[in-house]
Amino acid sequence: MSRSLLITQISELVTNAPDGAAVTGSGCFAAIGDAALVIEDGRIAWTGPAGRAPAADEVVDAAGRAVLPGFVDSHAHLVFAGERSAEFTARMAGRPYQAGGIRATVAATRAATDAALRAGLARLAAEMLRQGTTTFECKSGYGLTVRDEERSVALAAEFTGEVTYLGAHVVPAEFAADPAGYVDLVSGPMLDACAPYCRWADVFCEQGAFDADQARAILTAARDRGLLPRIHASQLGPGPGVRLAVELGAASADHCTFLTAADVDALASSRTASPGTVATLLPGAEFGTRQPYPDARRLVDAGATVALASDCNPGSSYTSSMPFCIALAVREMRMTTQEAVWSATAGGARALRRPDIGYLAPGARADLLILDAPSHAHLAYRPGVPLVHAVYQAGQLAHPAALATAPAAC
Ligand code: NIG
Ligand code: FE
Numbered sequence: 001m002s003r004s005l006l007i008t009q010i011s012e013l014v015t016n017a018p019d020g021a022a023v024t025g026s027g028c029f030a031a032i033g034d035a036a037l038v039i040e041d042g043r044i045a046w047t048g049p050a051g052r053a054p055a056a057d058e059v060v061d062a063a064g065r066a067v068l069p070g071f072v073d074s075h076a077h078l079v080f081a082g083e084r085s086a087e088f089t090a091r092m093a094g095r096p097y098q099a100g101g102i103r104a105t106v107a108a109t110r111a112a113t114d115a116a117l118r119a120g121l122a123r124l125a126a127e128m129l130r131q132g133t134t135t136f137e138c139k140s141g142y143g144l145t146v147r148d149e150e151r152s153v154a155l156a157a158e159f160t161g162e163v164t165y166l167g168a169h170v171v172p173a174e175f176a177a178d179p180a181g182y183v184d185l186v187s188g189p190m191l192d193a194c195a196p197y198c199r200w201a202d203v204f205c206e207q208g209a210f211d212a213d214q215a216r217a218i219l220t221a222a223r224d225r226g227l228l229p230r231i232h233a234s235q236l237g238p239g240p241g242v243r244l245a246v247e248l249g250a251a252s253a254d255h256c257t258f259l260t261a262a263d264v265d266a267l268a269s270s271r272t273a274s275p276g277t278v279a280t281l282l283p284g285a286e287f288g289t290r291q292p293y294p295d296a297r298r299l300v301d302a303g304a305t306v307a308l309a310s311d312c313n314p315g316s317s318y319t320s321s322m323p324f325c326i327a328l329a330v331r332e333m334r335m336t337t338q339e340a341v342w343s344a345t346a347g348g349a350r351a352l353r354r355p356d357i358g359y360l361a362p363g364a365r366a367d368l369l370i371l372d373a374p375s376h377a378h379l380a381y382r383p384g385v386p387l388v389h390a391v392y393q394a395g396q397l398a399h400p401a402a403l404a405t406a407p408a409a410c
Contacts, residue, residue: 004045005395006056006408008036011374012066015047016346016359028346029338031376037067039366042394047361058405065389066375068341069360070134070367071322072348075254075280075309077166078124078159079117079152080142082108084314088288097236097289100208101315102142102170109142109152117155124312125159127320129399132388134367135348135357137309139202141166146190153197162352164200165191165227168210168218183214187221200251201227205241212240219248228353234258235285246270246277252307252351254280257294267304278351280307281343283328284317296333307347308340323379323387330380337377366395 013035016028036053038046046054087101109117121138128136138160140152149167156163167186175182191201201222203215209232210218219229229248233241235255242263245253253267256279270276279299286293299306308325311317319325322344329340349358356365371378372389379387391399 002041002395003057005039005058005060005405006036006053007039007060007062007067007370008050008053009064010035010037010050010062010067011064012376013037013047013360014066014068014341014345014376015361016069016342017361029342035067037360039392039395042366042396044360044362044364044366055408057408059408060403060405062370064374066371066373066378067360068132068369068371068376069345069358069364070369070391070393071132071344072352072354072358073128073133073136073309073312073322074162074252074307074348074351075282075311076136076320077139077141077311077313078121079138079140079156080105080109080314081112081116081120082314087315088318091289097291097316100170103173105142105314106144106172110145110148114151114155117152118158121155121159124320128312129391130388131321131323131386132369132391133320133322134369134391134393134398135162135352135354136160137162137164137200137352139164139166140194141169141202144169144172146185146193149190150193150197153194157197161199163198164202164230165194165198165222166202166204167191167194168203168215170204170209179214183210183217187218191221191225195222195225195227198227200230202230202232204232205244206232206236206239208236212244215241215244216248219250223248230254230351234263238263242266249273250277251275251353252278252280254309255282255285255294256280256299257286257291259295259298264298264302264304267299268302271303271305275350275353276305278305278307278347280309280351281329281333282309282311282317283325283333284319285311287328288317288319293328293332296329296335296339300335300339305347305350306339306343307351308343309348309351324383327380327383331383337380340380341376366392368392
């Protein structure tokens with residue numbers, strides 16, 4: 001049995017505990033003031049008022065800081081080479097976003113060594129951790145050959161258990177005259193090669209990428225090989241992706257920037273079909289492309305489950321920062337600070353169908369962060385400030401390398 005750890009003098013402990021507030025569209029944000037928690041064997045063993053905390057082997061004094069569940073970044077594209085800052089510069093000068101830029105990253109990724117791709121992944125994973133992300137999903141999608149997709153998912157699996165096969169990102173140039181042939185490849189040999197490394201399959205269902213019939217065929221083939229579906233939907237314009245996600249029982253419809261009333265209804269109604277389809281909003285992409293932000297308020301008010309994620313990728317959203325996404329969601333998408341924090345933690349956990357993370361109550365995995373601020377609100381109130389003081393994963397200090405602890409007073 002490992003040594004128990006008490007973290008005490010917590011000004012605000014965000015628990016998201018399911019037994020707190022009623023489960024509404026905003027989920028169940030819940031917090032305890034002047035709190036403490038105990039970790040044992042990598043799990044939360046106790047939470048409550050600091051004055052009633054049980055004894056433990058070691059003690060960390062949070063000194064009036066807030067403690068939150070670690071961020072769950074349920075949407076990221078981290079296996080790539082090359083960089084596209086010139087595209088970003090051009091967009092900021094008025095050019096529209098075109099998903100065709102993906103092909104530039106495909107060329108650079110195919111030309112990169114495994115070591116270079118691994119180094120890029122390691123750099124971004126470390127960047128995420130320093131900013132409080134304790135679980136992240138990672139997609140392929142910049143290889144688009146059997147070999148390059150397979151090595152993308154194999155590399156991703158070195159860093160996370162939440163690996164997503166995105167062979168259907170765009171039709172690569174060599175298949176421009178034969179998109180049906182590419183769909184056959186993605187739902188056949190490429191899927192067979194990638195499936196052993198993946199939990200999820202995703203399709204970019206958008207004009208210029210894959211239509212609803214193609215997406216349905218690919219995700220159905222993936223489901224037959226044990227992969228669970230998720231969909232890039234309605235990022236660049238209204239389309240069939242959201243309703244297809246709900247039809248297939250996908251864990252998540254991601255982007256949701258251009259929603260129709262029917263899309264909003266479908267997402268809200270899907271909650272009755274537990275576990276339902278989460279609407280994952282990616283405000284970094286709207287920031288990076290100057291598109292309008294998704295209407296989070298409309299989704300929350302309709303009763304949909306909303307997650308926030310970074311969409312970290314070299315084209316539309318080159319941020320790994322969940323605090324930045326929270327700040328955007330609050331300022332630009334009319335989420336309350338509580339809703340945004342819930343969506344970046346428990347919402348992400350729901351989008352990944354992970355009942356063990358996204359909250360801090362007995363039994364949860366002890367993935368948490370200590371914020372250098374007295375409340376969760378500072379994540380939006382102090383945008384751009386590096387507020388993450390320490391991060392624990394499964395009860396182990398993961399960032400920084402060391403933190404003062406005291407042996408328990410006898
Ligand atoms: O989620 N939409 C598709 N994929 C990425 C963009 C990738 C890129 O531009 O390289 C996204 O925004
Ligand atoms: Fe994406």
